[in-house]
Amino acid sequence: MGEPPRRIVSLIGAVLLLAAVLLTLHNVYYTSPARPWPDVFLRPDVGGHLSDTGRGRLGITEEQLWEDRNGLRTILSPEHHIHREASTIRLRWNITIADLAPDGVRKQVYLINGQFPGPTIEARSGDELEIEVINSADNDEGISIHWHGLSIKGANEMDGVIGLTQCEISKGQTFVYKFRIQETESGTFWYHAHSSVHLADGLYGGIVVHRPVGSSGSHKRIQQDYDADQLLLIGDWYHRKAQSVLDWYEDTQHFGFEPAPDSILINGRGHFNCSMAVKAFPVECGIVDRPQLKLYGTRTRLRIINTGALAGYNIAVPGARLDLIEIDGGNTVVDSTPSESLGVLYPGERMDIIAQQQPQATTEGTFIVALDRENLKFKNFALTPTQTFSLTWDSATGSTSPNYNSDASSVAKHINLADAHGSVPSEMPLATTDVAVFYTRLEILAFHENAPLGVVNHSSWFVEDANAAPLLGKDRHEWATTITPPAVFGDLEMQRDVPWYRQSGPDRWMDIVVNNLDEKD
Template sequence: MSRPATGSSSSRAARLLIATLFSGLLAAAVALCLLYAFSTRPLGANGGAVTVVHGGGSPKQRPSNPGTDGQDAFTLHPQEHIFREAQTIHLTWNVTKARRAPDGVVKAVYLINGKFPGPIIEARSGDELVVNVHNSVHDSDEGGIAVHWHGLTMKGANEMDGAVGLTQCAIAPSDNFTYRFRIDESQSGTYWYHAHSGVQRADGLFGGLVIHKPAQAERKSDLTTYQYETEQLLLVGDWYHRQAGAVLDWYQDPNHYMYEPAPDSLLINGKGWYNCSMAVKARPVNCSETEKPAVVFGDSKRVRLRVVNTGISSGVTMSISQGNMKVIAVDGGGAVAHGTPAVGSIGLLYPGERMDLIVDRHVPTTSESHESREEPERQGELTITLDRENMGLINFALTREQSFQLLWAVSRGDAPNGHSQRGQETISQFNLADAAGLPLGPSLSAIASPQETAVLYSTMRVRAANHNRPVGTVNHTSWVVSDPSQRPLLSLDREEWAGAIKQPTPAQTLTVPWFRQAGEGRWVELVLNNFDDKGHPFHLHGHSFYVVATHHAVLDQNNAYNPFDPAAASQQTVNTATPLRKDTIYVPPMGYVILRFALDNEGLWLLHCHVLWHQAVGMGIVLQVGDIADDVKQRASELCPR
């Protein structure tokens, strides 16, 4: 008598168990999608979830008055900074929280000196900034505030970087803290500042920071090089109507299976438009009809537009009519190759990233000029589209693509500064991922042979040991600060670090990679792998880096993901001739990026995903460069309770 194959019955039982579990998970996911879809279905006239105050007319019929919509507040003044000597700029900020309706929906929003977004800081390379911040927010749920200067290297001022738990304690209610640091002479470009404590950035604690490159005898100013007439700042990003803490609670709920919460709206320069009739029963709002904001270029034929994605989870694509755009720089002034085409659409720009554009208006023909003599302004459109990558569950109340009036003064004059739009070869869209940098000079030859290599692995997972809540990790380490008043790592000895930052699961330990040898001419190659089927925009504090390679997985093939193999590193194709310089980089799904940067800035620096919900559940890691001086440790603990 033949014997049955060993383990056959147990295999059938295992397959049955797996099938049952899979069916249960599939049913739960379908139920969640149906529940979310029902709760985000637009209400009818009698839905009762929204208070609507009608303003009359449609948004496109009622453009914002350029004289009253605050547009002038986002016009920059390079002439006041590029010709002067470096100086100390003193600022005093009072941070409060009040109910505002940026897009017509009322929400408690952070204000700096009564403004949302916060006031724009304009400076030049080499300036010293002294910013006294007073925390007047007395919300018991807030553990204090802090301000991070996104993109600035903070050389010699690690303790001023603004990362709660790492470089400082939070500024407690009714307390003050003065940030004092010098902008490096090598830094100029488009930056921004934002909260780096909890999830306060999603409630509006951010603003623009522009560092102008000084005009010098040996080099042309940007005004001369690009021949633009005005500079403007555009802060664009997604927006949530619920308070950030409530949104984070939703994301961490085990019943939501790690689906990222979709935003409700989008804002440009702190203003937006929301269709009140689309409000949903599950999330009632106090909503009023508002006018759509306009972007006003006036009689300028060529504009430098500095764009910051201040959003929480969504990449953005920008398109314009009545003109075209050309990228000249990214992040903190990383120059883009001169051959980059002029286009009508550019994207994707991910949260934390910036781009500098030269925008040329369409020059009207003789017949167009004759037809428009009665019009004081030509109404083009600026269209913003939010990417859906982090919108696994559709929010039917969100208008993902919105167009805003782009107002140019009509003129029969010549093309801007002799730059005719006729005859220029243009394409319809430019992918920022295809941008290349300028050729590197001999002073950067060390990029070709870094002395160190570090390989990091990032992922988002639901962990049973964390009560089935999402956990973000880099090399099995999570960066989550549970107590904003605890002494920061920068003030502690290295052997105390593991006990200072509690990990979400017992299997995890705090890991801080240490590049012991630092100094001029010493470089590191950092490889950042992404194990997820969604991309992550990572930001590195204290440094800019060169992107020498990006690997995209072919997701529809078996075994498509091939993580970076250190053993085969010598065969990896890298671009050290024209790499792009950045401080925030999108790591594609199941792919990786190879970054190279100089180890010339000693201290503790955070590397983290800039999707705020991912950052909030731990997707970050601390890097140590060189040694930490005793006086830096002492200054880092100044705000902490005694």
């Protein structure tokens, strides 16, 4: 045979050249320590309609709604709930896992209906919630959901505690949570995984219970004193899978010091400087925009939830006035001093504040989140513990709410949440019928192989079989034979002292005194 035609040779050469170019681009793009992530890793498509978000009290435009929906999704819709009768809210949640890069670092994250954080539940006092949870996660780990702060009165089996109130929801299984929000309940709550450490892998979301118009109490005044209602889920974030972080913590070589987080997220978004990554824990990091917070109106109700796994934090808005009005789900704060910053807000805690733009302030400001160093004993060089986010006051539609005294001299620099206090419930008696005293601590003992062990009154309990009947499904006298102690050392067996108070009822009150003796702060 003769030589191949020149056209074929040229074509082969062009193909090889193109392949070389593509290979070079691939190496540059995929080995770069900092590259832009595609949007699919940042905000998964959750579907839905614009009406799902609702319109704020200021008459927020469709453009503003879409802007918020494609951003931090902070806008709430009290007007959809405060004027209607109580009803049943039915939801269907499909739990999955996907690779996301919330702050630029890729990680497997839990999604609810394709969304991280999970969808916000908005309801009114007296509503019944019926939520079907389907575990479609691509792993073999069971899950459960806890409704943090809600009383779940008359439905303790719906509280989401594996081994105590329910079995785990295994892969492919479904569980329906059904409970009623009490007529007296309103405020800021949240839900999160109560299985393993799945919360730290993103299985959480917000719950806001609006008090209907005309209800008694101080909430009526609060409802009329702000322009917009917005929700912020702020917490620390680990780049490694949460179980890997827990394994590191339980390693005896680390002496019970909690590993510091790597980043901070606001409503599922953050910003990590890829150059800060440490070689001991390599990450797949890309460039993402730093989250930007927008407040609507000149007086905004901010409902802030600490969704983190370890660290408390302080928040600050320099040049603004922050009035603390409620903490931990409807507990009204009395005689609060306005300030520019508040804290410390610990994991699981919530605070509601009125953020007011001062007359002399510009529309551009900053929102600062500073992790408290109390639990950051083990230094993480990748972490930036104090982070500043840009803040914009969008008051173009005007404000019809009355302003409090805006004198800058009356605004303190910082308010300690530990100093906040509320009114004593009118139904509380002068004396109680029972007193329960608890001592909690973290112990490192030889018979537990020097791994950290949490104990309450010298007792500890492990769920050996997450699919076994929960304790609430057993007769109380069976508990002692059901609960297996964590270890036996010689003739010393870990105690199983489970307090049991038979007396209950509307006219019986008891004091519960908790003493935290944790030596690791």
